[in-house]
Amino acid sequence: MSKNDTKNKPEQPEYEVEIPSREQLLEAVETRLKPTTFDEIIAHFKLTDERQHMGVKRRLRAMERDGQLIYTKANAYGLPSRMNLIKGRIIGHRDGFGFCHPDDGGGDLFIPPNQMYSVLHGDRVLVQEQGSDGKGRREGHIVRVIEPRQGGIVGRFFIDHDLGIVVPDDSRLNQDILIPDDTRNGARHGQIVVVDITRRPNRRTSPIGAVSEILGEHMAPGMEIEVAIREHDIPTEWSKATLKEVEKFGETVPPEAYEDRKDLRELPLVTIDGDDSRDFDDAVCAEPDGDGWRLWVAIADVSYYVRPNTALDKDALERGNSVYFPNFVVPMLPEKLSNGLCSLNPDVDRLCMVAEMRISAKGKLRGAEYYPAVMKSHARLTYNKVADILDGDPKLREDYQHVLGQVDHLHELFKVLKKARQQRSAIEFETLETRFIFNAQRKIESIEPVRRNVAHTIIEECMIMANVATARLIEENEQAGALFRIHEPPSQERLTNFRSFLAELGLTMKGADDPSPADYAAVLEQVRERPDAELIQTMLLRSMQQAVYSPDNAGHFGLALEEYAHFTSPIRRYPDLILHRAIKALLKQQKGANQALVGAWMYPTEQLDELGEQCSMTERRADDATRQVADWLKCEYMQDHVGEEFTGVIAAVTNFGLFIRIDDLSIDGLVHISNLDNDYYRFDNERHLLIGENSRRVYRLGDKVRVKVRSVDLDERKIDLTLLAAESPTGKDRMPGSGNAPDGDKQPHKSRKKGAKKSGKSKKTTGKSRAKTKGSKKQ
Known part of the structure; x- marks a missing residue:
């Protein structure tokens, strides 16, 4: 149901007797210094009819479900805002943790992995803020799911030791879904299916679901579009009433319309x-x-x-x-x-x-x-x-x-x-x-x-x-x-990051803390003939706010x-x-x-x-x-080019490696830090650099590189690359392995597999490589 449908929907059920509205009940709870019991609410409104009591109880439960009230351990109703509770939507992360994005637009709260076991990406929840984690992020504790995510979940069906399992395609859904024999709906091992959740997860058990639709074989043509449509809940069917309306239109402009x-x-x-x-x-x-x-x-x-x-x-x-x-x-x-x-x-x-x-x-x-x-x-x-x-x-x-x-x-x-x-x-x-x-x-x-x-x-x-x-x-x-x-001006944080990026390239932008469009335009004009002009423009775009619709x-x-x-x-x-x-x-x-x-x-x-x-x-x-479909198709294309060499540019530097944008194809691949030449690397977040501790070799945004396609994981939509050569903005070649790194005590970090293979999860057995670095950790 859309947001508009929810707002316009009348309160249900209809009651045979008159009872207080939601607004009146909220006002009654707000006027008290502590949470209010059911008996206190009944006394406040002087309700004597048992049918009124039953109606109020049902309405209070509905208000609990919608997150307007919290039912406490003391058997009383309290206000979320006065209990340090925040309403928001869960955003999952492929590494098991998540975030709660508050409805009021405030900053996201970090949700640790142990809290994510009982929720799914897309759930609306009540969260209690509990200080900060080791990285200074606001951390939240999930109190209750107030609105489970809607719609089916797309994933790949596997049978492992006679146990049916669906591995979600969306990496933000980290929990495999168990499928009982009687709800497989004819699905075969390896097929892409849509699953409806029949029992939600908790700290001890995985979610259980039923196959509602079989989309087809994993690599079937057009499958990437079918998956994206369902994962993003894009409507594709017209209502019967709409089809009837359309039938009335002719093939030409009606005479009265002239x-x-x-x-x-x-x-x-x-x-x-x-x-x-x-x-x-x-x-x-x-x-x-x-x-x-x-x-x-x-x-x-x-x-x-x-x-x-x-x-x-x-x-x-x-x-x-x-x-x-x-x-x-x-x-x-x-x-x-x-x-x-x-x-x-x-x-x-x-x-x-x-x-x-x-x-x-x-x-x-x-x-x-x-x-x-x-x-x-x-x-x-x-x-x-x-x-x-x-x-x-x-x-x-x-x-x-x-x-x-x-x-x-x-x-x-x-x-x-x-x-x-x-x-x-x-x-x-x-x-x-x-x-x-x-x-x-x-x-x-x-x-x-x-x-x-x-x-x-x-x-x-x-x-x-x-x-x-x-x-x-x-x-x-x-x-x-x-x-x-x-389209509002860039936020201060994005502006600071963009100025830092420009400074690393020896560029500046006028306008101090309040640059005008002319200041941004001047940067683009200044770099128009540079070989890294496209990258600079991309970073400028990332610094911008997203355009929206507003009255x-x-x-x-x-x-x-x-x-x-x-x-x-x-x-x-x-x-x-x-x-x-x-x-x-x-x-x-x-x-x-x-x-x-x-x-x-x-x-x-x-x-x-x-x-x-x-x-x-x-x-x-x-x-x-x-974007999801384009990423899928680019990975599919690169599967046929494993082992081939390409030129590109370093489009992003992280603590776990370099993202390379391949020339003319606009395809991004990762050179993992564990696959760089023999050294320890330190990540400089402010200057977007990886620096070799011994060789002092530097990899930075905008460097031209030559890479070989190492492997492609279509399920994860990842392309792994090997760096063959890098060239700094000054034109000086930096050949991996040709630096002056001494044969000292320190050995290069080796990649290691992260996490055990999930039962039946044969599509994701490669794991995620990670090498420790000094400096910031992966967010």
Whole structure:
């Protein structure tokens, strides 16, 4: 059940007699100096009917379950906040310990391994803070599970001595799940299954479960996506009510939808998307306008079809966004809408919401007008085609002669917008993305770098301008509530870490404790030609906060904008749909009833807070799931390259080794400290270094290296590398084994296996290597 469902759900059960509400019961407990007994509560409210007593008892138990009250050893009800209790969610760790992430957003509490035996990753719990551990971390003691994790657990099924066991795929779930014979559901040894927990773990026994679904064989094509979808609880099934709603839609725009809309079918709007795109949210058109420009950004009018509080709307909100896996998409809307009626396909009528903007010759927004319209895309262009057209490709220029003028106008406008972006010092990232190339059996044939071209940035600038204009509209009309896309400045801790990283490379950043986007942009410009520029950019990205959705405007630090909102992708992002409804509500206030403004909706502020949390959560969920699939596929690809050599760069330095990012593939592997050359190594956390005690050999972030693939563990999604050569930023070679380490008393640390093999856990028998180092230990 979603968070919104829980908040809107009425209290159960319904009682035949009147009893105090939860709020009244909480107030009664709060007014007393010590925990309150049941008899004291009954006396306080002067309840005489036995049915009232029973109703209060049931309600108190429900409040216990939800963590509002604690039932003490003295048979009394107390407040968690006055008993030093914290509500939060358990985050497991592959090494057996865990953390409790408080609901109130405070710092995480460390949960030692012996406390993790009775809980599972994802449980909501009550925790009592109990001082600090040996590393200075706040430590917690689990008092009670108040909400067990929801959904099934994905794992691999094994039979060991006639005992059925499922080893969870998620390394944050450290406990194997026992499967009785009568709940195997036909699962065979080695298959990937989904398990429902039937008996929770405790300090003495493992969890017991039942196989609810068999996903298939371990290495079956597409299995990585099936696993990620279930591990991250991504909805894939439409409700029956939604399917009924979708059946009512035809293949073309309904006749009544044309009423009261501007007719833009003659305007040379075009879509520009990726080669494999199927849902087209946006179309653009630009024309010179006096000493400036006029820009039309037409966005699919999803709000006409997806009405508030319908089954279709609820399913779209639960998904929050489309999730894009390699060669597979989990859409936010049913395909009949996402690839059909809502998609701005070429040469067909489509409904749209338009932002018509006036832009000065210096790229400043002069004003904007919004209205519903009907349009017809004049061409389905791709980024590569537009780039080739601008480069003068004769065949493409002939094929698209009817929109050549439009492409040229967009390019000229882009130059103006690009210059304005540079003047406001927005942070510009040049990220290297990769694409998986599959063969007919859906096995990875290659991993290719995908680089952005001028067409990507043309569309990006047009979309940014529309999003800025829309955010200003909402900012100026506070009654039209919507979600802003906010990106706050880096935290002090992240800023300090980034400055330390730069200092090790001999770089500095201006701005002291309050750097501006311009200060960050200056760093990127300073290192643009360096061989380690991509690594520096990656570290800069890590220093940033995560962008989220919020009804309160806090600006967008990365884009150096005072206001920003998402307007341009309502087919695949729910916040954009919210914004479209708000714009329609504003227009309806101004113009009265209007057929074209169907779907207008004013959201109350308290609902927007929940919507912002939900949409931010689903975005993170999608990012985590797609990253998991990419990691799996990269490991699968590298299994065929064990023993081969690659060049790369040291992307992270830890107390247990070096993470190497392989050039052009964006694949990270580990050179474990026990596999480095013959020495003891000290980890310098502040300067991101490993230093050999005898040889004084230094390994640091940004060093160019040559490595050999040692082994690949697909289950753990780990790639182990052997270091062959390293080159410092100055260009001086450092060959492992060629240093001046003496043959002294000290011997190199040898790796050792950590932990005994779990029963039936044949997929994870390699263990985790660890070598002791001086300095900080692995967190």
